[in-house]
Amino acid sequence: MINLILFGPPGSGKGTQANFIVEKYGLHHISTGDLFRKEIKNKTPLGLEAVSYSSKGQLVPDSVTIGILRNEVEANPDVKGFIFDGFPRTVPQAKALDTLMQEMDQSITCLVELRVPDDELTERLLGRGKTSGRADDKDPAIIADRIQVYKNETIPVALHYAQVDKAFIVDGVGSMEEVFDRICHRIEAQTEEV
Numbered sequence: 001m002i003n004l005i006l007f008g009p010p011g012s013g014k015g016t017q018a019n020f021i022v023e024k025y026g027l028h029h030i031s032t033g034d035l036f037r038k039e040i041k042n043k044t045p046l047g048l049e050a051v052s053y054s055s056k057g058q059l060v061p062d063s064v065t066i067g068i069l070r071n072e073v074e075a076n077p078d079v080k081g082f083i084f085d086g087f088p089r090t091v092p093q094a095k096a097l098d099t100l101m102q103e104m105d106q107s108i109t110c111l112v113e114l115r116v117p118d119d120e121l122t123e124r125l126l127g128r129g130k131t132s133g134r135a136d137d138k139d140p141a142i143i144a145d146r147i148q149v150y151k152n153e154t155i156p157v158a159l160h161y162a163q164v165d166k167a168f169i170v171d172g173v174g175s176m177e178e179v180f181d182r183i184c185h186r187i188e189a190q191t192e193e194v
């Protein structure tokens, strides 16, 4: 199995690249942001709780997020591997993911971080907000908060995987195809080693 964490700030292109990776490697894509948006759309109790955080650019509490992620992994026992997109976003989430992988006799293959400068992130998110209908992509103040939350709470996740030599940085600036090529090189280098 290949279990890839596609990592990076909001607007770094994780969703777009995840779609390409799914096509090439046949992995199962899990985006916790998408899972929450589905709950929010269906106005479920979990959705109502999630939107109270996501509308402000804050993270949904770990206990809720880990629960939804675990359900999604356990609902897909026969896949070739997973792409985790937008998860883990805190160190406790990373530790919970490691435990879940261990329970399945699996491990994280690598974390690939898409690196994009802040001003380009803001520009991309505001551009996406015009068509995506996502409220959190329309307000520059909320975008700034999301980038700050990434720096404070999420960057330590990359350090967690760097400690076991599994974290890699890829330049996220360039065409979609260029960035995809860089990611593929990294995945292939890593799967040759294991």
Ligand code: AMP
Residues within 6 Å of the ligand: 010, 032, 033, 034, 036, 053, 054, 055, 057, 058, 059, 060, 061, 065, 085, 086, 087, 088, 089, 090, 093, 136, 146
């Ligand atoms: P995303 O689509 O990944 O940008 O996620 C949209 C929003 O969903 C985030 O701003 C958070 O409020 C929430 N969210 C998604 N994934 C997580 C996570 N792993 N931990 C906490 N909150 C999350």
